[in-house]
Amino acid sequence: MAETSELIEFRRAFVWLLCGMLLPSVALVAFGVVAVANERAAVERRLAEDYDARVRALGLDLLARLDKSAEAVAAGKPDPLVLTVQPLGKPPAELADAARRAATLPIGGHVFATAEMGSERRALALVRADDHRTLIAQFDVAAVAELVPRLAEARFPRERAAFRLFPPREPVAALAALRRIVAEAGQTATVVSRVGLGPPLEGFALAAELPGDPAAPLAFRNRTLYIALLVLLYLGIGVGFGLTIREMRRAYKLSRMKTDFVANISHELRTPLTGVRLFAETLRAGRAEGPEEVRQCVAMLSTEADRLSRMVEKLLDWSRLEAGRTSLELERTEVPALLDRIGQAYRAQQLPASYQTELDPQLPPVNVDRDAMAQVVLNLLHNAVKYTGEDKRIRVRARRAGRNVAIEVEDNGPGVRPHERKRIFERFYRADDLLSRQTEGTGLGLAIAKKIVELHGGRIELDSRVGQGSTFRVLLPAA
Known part of the structure; x- marks a missing residue:
């Protein structure tokens, strides 16, 4: 409706x-x-x-x-x-008046x-x-x-x-x-x-x-001037009309995505909140039998609270990025050290998959905010873990790409269909298929990653083949 x-x-x-x-x-x-x-x-x-x-x-x-x-x-x-x-002689009637006047004239x-x-x-x-x-x-x-x-x-x-x-x-x-x-x-x-x-x-x-x-050259000049101005006017109107329609369509799509986002985030927030309430009521009612079940309830409470915290933090991150309140602390960083930092954070989150790392030798350093860039790569890793099946094969590669350093996250998931690739980095957007609907998320992870990379003066790209997997590539200027 x-x-x-x-x-x-x-x-x-x-x-x-x-x-x-x-x-x-x-x-x-x-x-x-x-x-x-x-x-x-x-x-x-x-x-x-x-x-x-x-x-x-x-x-x-x-x-x-x-x-x-x-x-x-x-x-x-x-x-x-x-x-x-x-x-x-006798003048005709038409000349009678002229003859009388001539008779009064002087000679000559x-x-x-x-x-x-x-x-x-x-x-x-x-x-x-x-x-x-x-x-x-x-x-x-x-x-x-x-x-x-x-x-x-x-x-x-x-x-x-x-x-x-x-x-x-x-x-x-x-x-x-x-x-x-x-x-x-x-x-x-x-x-x-x-x-x-x-x-x-x-x-x-x-x-x-x-x-x-004779009037044609001047009139033609004026007509030409008018037609030229009219053409320019209509070009301006056409461009403005096209841009307005594009913005209206974008606003309409964004409104739809926001509506879907509200429905989706409501569901995503309800799930951990339901778990928290269930385990809290179990502990309060004393239905946990023995210390082991109490520890399990507390562990589940912690897990659901962490999940809820990550969602809220992601919303806050996007809000700060949109408002321009995010300040980066750029540091000259060696790429292997950055990937080690990311690996430690990844292992601490105990995600149900591991990944292989491939590094080109003699990579130049990059100027990055280490925490922000770690968040970008972790978002890509979370995305890879989320959308690959049981046989998860995830690789993180770092290599030289011209004047840039490329950090790639490759997975063997279902891939992204061609018509979705242009929109995959849009806020609130999620691929509209059964798989995406069965996975949790706010639709902000890739949008946040793109925004952070652009703040570093870089760009993020996607190579994907349906049924064979996807490669997300972060390109950062070498220091």
Whole structure:
């Protein structure tokens, strides 16, 4: 029931984590897309503002050039921009207002006008030739269009934009050629600014064009920057998500192991306590017959008390290691002397097995806390005794391994399955099979050994073959 509840909590936390990361990420992507689109619009707006001023200045230059053409007509001189010149008879309705204004001008003055004559839109100048005569001059729109790039080059040297005269949008037969020229020229260009003109080119527009897509480089730079930041963000989110899930799984597994540990340690503590109570009650009730039975009861009491003491001491050792309150007293120690010390402690515990020792000659000394390192090797020996059968063959070897000294404890037990080897040194972990359940222990012995070895700057390794035994190897830096 507790395991099911923990699993539900784990899944709930996972869903909340997923929602908490996914929803802001989607919102961020949407915001980024809008931001990139707005940035492109802003780039286009800045280009338009920049080129609008240039196009207006060019429009003034073009109007000044048309003024000169009208002055040439008044002087009776030819001009390349003027297509025809003829006296103004009775003006059509579209030119009535312009004709009245021209009649009030001094000799040589002119008024620009635009008129639809038949199917053509004409650019005109009404010029006051003398007191009795007004001339009407028609401009050659194609020639005016060809003049625009030259005026632009004179005003804006080394300008990469192309300036063109655009015809009216409505189809007019006489302007078909101009429209075709402009369309062909603008196939690979983008209009960044377009300004309408007044008479005599009313309906026409001056435009600035840039090759390709001028906003693309700036917009592409911003998009690239955004995408790079987005990729980095998602990489960070992915790594963080993976690490969080790993930690959540680790916490979930640790919670399960702690639950199993509490159940296991409760059983392990209950067993010696039951024995202590049984023998104590036997002595108190006087059911022991004779001194021999009393001695046996006292011996069993001592054995169970020692067993209980070892369990409690192991719990305290782990607590001190976890809290960082363990201080090591490192001493330069010869390996044979260290193994002799371990052998004496092992024999004093009267374990139901012996072991063989193999030492390489001329081993370098090591800097160790002798008591702590003896505890490590004794934990490995206890483990070997616990998990081997009746035919116990245990060896302790010490040899040189590069810059390290290797102390190995080898047994002929059942071995450790491959999927359990990575977790064998985890706290509270015990191999989940029938054999481990039939053996006593807290699941802390190997974790304590690993922690102590790491505090010495070394490491502990496991080589194992299922059915053939295991070798635990402690590697310590040579002094």
